[in-house]
Amino acid sequence: MSDRLGPLGLNQMTPEQRIAAQAIIDGPRGALYGPFVPLLRSPELMENAQRMGEHLRYRSAIGTRLSELAILVTARHWNQQVEWAIHAPIAAQSGISAELIAAIAARAAPQSMRADEAAVYQFSIELHQQKRVSEATYAAALALFGEHGVVDLMGINGYYTFLAMVMNAAQTPAPAAPGWTLAD
Structure with a gap:
């Protein structure tokens, strides 16, 4: 199987993608990896997903x-x-x-x-x-x-x-x- 939506180089990213990627890198994850690589194709979706995931992974009530x-x-x-x-x-x-x-x-x-x-x-x-x-x-x-x-x-x-x-x-x-x- 080949990676259908692999990593994008900085020069391949739109300004919106760069901003979204930097927010992930600056957050608790510290890097752009896993699901955020394909999700980067939809920066707004990625940003919203990241916020939900940050709560659920790092601050859930359980x-x-x-x-x-x-x-x-x-x-x-x-x-x-x-x-x-x-x-x-x-x-x-x-x-x-x-x-x-x-x-x-x-x-x-x-x-x-x-x-x-x-x-x-x-x-x-x-x-x-x-x-x-x-x-x-x-x-x-x-x-x-x-x-x-x-x-x-x-x-x-x-x-x-x-x-x-x-x-x-x-x-x-x-x-x-x-x-x-x-x-x-």
Whole structure:
């Protein structure tokens, strides 16, 4: 597969693209990579997506560890290599066990999770597979995270689905991340 919407050189960018790219580089990500490479073709969309992603990734009501877990479930659902390569190491650093990461990668039922991880995992799995969440699963997430947390959890799943769709259609190549790849 070839990268359909690969990196643009500075001389190839419109003034709007340069401004949008610089905003990403100056923000918490520090560089233009992953989904922002293809999204740069639509600078306004990229800017809006980046703002949403910045909130969901860095300031969600469920915290980084659980946000990263939801991102991994989404990446696995979409077979999204870029998201997986970026977020599996972050999830591990944030406290998600290697066993849980491996189970998600293998599409296997995790054997051991903390209560908050189980709530995020089940919520995310149901949302992706059934396109809705059962009453029991919703109630469990609501009890742990409140309405704000549940809405942010919905947002994380939706946002990373959007990014997965963009990168899958653009055939964005995964960064070199030894040990952090998905088998289809």
